[in-house]
Amino acid sequence: MEITKNVRIYFKFGEPDIDEEDMHEIDLQISWNDSKATGQSALSLDTAIQNWVQQNVSYHWEEVQEEE
Structure with a gap:
């Protein structure tokens, strides 16, 4: 049996308590x-x-190198 669901996935980058503007959905x-x-x-x-x-x-x- 095939199951179908509508979902919204939230991708967070960085610290767990980041602002909503740093979240991608x-x-x-x-x-x-x-x-x-x-x-x-x-x-x-x-x-x-x-x-x-x-x-x-x-x-x-x-890998990136910082400019001095």
Whole structure:
């Protein structure tokens, strides 16, 4: 059985108590297959969101040198 939920994900960068202006949000509709039908434990919404972030959010970094 496929489950579909509408969710809003809040991305925070920096300290846990940051201002709302430093928070980024994304609204999406997420669907996943409920594995109860196959006899396995059901995939939770939290796990489905973690999987979505892992598969869809990327980053790039580079080391920078401070100018003197």
